[in-house]
Amino acid sequence: MEKQKFYLTTPIYYPSDKLHIGHTYCTVATDALARYHRLMGDDVLFLTGTDEHGQKIEDKAKEAGVSPKEFVDRIVEGPQGVKDLWKLMNISNDRFIRTTDDYHVASIQKIFRKMYEKGDIYKGTYKGKYCKPCESFWTESQLVDGKCPDCGREVQDAEEEAYFFRLSKYADRIQDLLENTDFLQPRSRVNEMVNNFIKPGLEDLCVSRTSFTWGVPVDFDPGHVVYVWVDALFNYTTALGLY
Template sequence: MTRRFYVTTPIYYVNGAPHIGHAYTSIAADVMARFHRLAGDEVFFLTGTDEHGQKVEQAAQTNGTDAKSFADKVSADFRNMADAMNISYDDFIRTTEPRHITSTQALWKKVADNGAIYLGAYEGWYALRDECFYGEDELVPGPDGKKVAPTGAPVEWVKEPSYFFNLSEYQDRLLELYENTPDFLGPHGARNEIVSFVKQGLRDLSISRTSFKWGIPVPGDDKHVMYVWFDALANYLSALGYPDTNAPRMAFWPANLHLVGKDIARFHAVYWPAFLMAAGIELPRKVFANGWWTIEGQKMSKSLGNVVDPRDLVKEFGLDAVRFFLLREVPFGGDSDLSRKALIMRNNVELANDLGNLAQRTLSLVARNCGGILPERGALTEEDTHLLGQVMVLPDLLKSQIERCALTDALEDVWKVIRACNAYIDHQAPWALRKTDPERMKDVLRVLVDALRGIATMLQPFMPQSMERMLDQLAVTAEERSFTALETPLPGGRQFPAPQGIFPRYVEPEQA
């Protein structure tokens, strides 16, 4: 039976341009989607943009335009970024689309009909930058001594009529969820933080505003627009066709994985499951929060001028080198630093030397000594069997790592095999066997080709373009590139194309 897999990125907020942090989460989700497709699963991969709220309205005014025109422009930029990073999304949702507005209002009505929403008046501290309300006890002293949000965002005292969601009634059910389903929220640090937050006690949540108009009107009371997070979180259902339970995409619910930045873990692991509980809708299987990126050791900041557009990195270093670095450098889920020196080192040592050089040596020897024709698989020595055994367990190894969102560990598992291949070719020395034992030379080259095929197949989700070129050079057909296809060896006698380098070494341009 075909398994379904539904993975989402957060929908990115359009009050500013896309940066490396957005690309990071999208690439991680893309790896998950591609991996599951290659494993034979039916996949739905959603990304998009969150376009309502006071911050967007103000950003539009600052830019001298209306909110919709501003959202259109920035949303198009995010879609361009996703395409430039080779993100294989199945749908790009926008919260200004009619389908989303219809769906979100249906979700609100369902929650209200179940008695979880009431009208009151809100009075409290609001951080516009976070689009979040904070309790007095959550505020911390700012640099000038004034109280600010725990994120450092300035807060203002807000008083206005508001609809409330009775979040306080879901505290026990949420704690039960975290305890009974330990895999619901990761990684460990984010999980502990959320559990601690909920244990401190939950207040009912203000979920509408009357002080601005750029939002989805509350059903039956258009003086109010929905709190941007109620609106935004509903995208995971609206893209599936909710509330039409017969819509074909609804078969993908519940989502298998919501990938988010750690700054929005609270919204996805507290508010979202509570909204769904109130609506009587099944909960997503997992929320995983990735870390933040610093740039050369400094926090990204417009004032420092160090906000990195991932498309600029791609122009300089190549797409797959950037994708590889972002997921290789630091264990996924932790904070990471974007260092130019580290990026060049990863490219030159692991891509150009370890993998690129291995492929070039092997394919050049096949071209030179076998007429570019794949040798038949011969009798295997103990060393051959040991190396091929390491390759054959890669699908199961990586499946386990992907399920844990351990993308960095998955890459390390592949690199262990690449290092083993390099040790094998050096030890077997097929260039010397050509004179002393040409039949053994062919057997060694065949083992190396089979190992490279396995490596390239498993690396497709991480570096799709480069691995497509490598599999082309290994004469692997499109039908032979899935994980299950690895169980069937390639038939000998295939003609290989002339070998070409895949990962060039990066050399810093000389300063003028």
């Protein structure tokens, strides 16, 4: 009987500081699932890793008096760092990705360029509210009591040149995928996703930044670095060597 392929990942964690029990809980739960599927005879690939770019890490590194790369290296590779913690916990991951890995950086640049050449990414200007701790942009209507809806902290006015992904172009296809396939599990979450995110109108996503430099450079437009929605999220495929 042919083995079933089973690919699972943790989120890739943001190493702006030492990891905590919440990261451990999530990783141990994923590890248990990976071990179960190995016992069932499946061909398992278990990925975990770290999302290492962004303004928060750039600022933390500056406070510590080191470069951003030195800062994340200490947290990920250093004594009692992320890799030491997973070794101590006997986590059985098959791969560990860092978004600073050379192969990931090269893949992201290739993906970003291809999306631009296809017309799925365009240059514009972002105007709105920005939560620095969350590294998230918000519209005025999304704020809760004038503050970030995710963390409750103060937001600041932001305006900068950026590239945007035409997410709105794919709204119908995403809705069809959610409603007419088993793509999303459990099915009980489908209406929530459609009613809260699709029907109100999908907005195009900001996918580059110019207000900081710690990120994957946009190789055809110096001054821009690739923002989290492309850089971090594509790790789940770049780790498979698909690019």
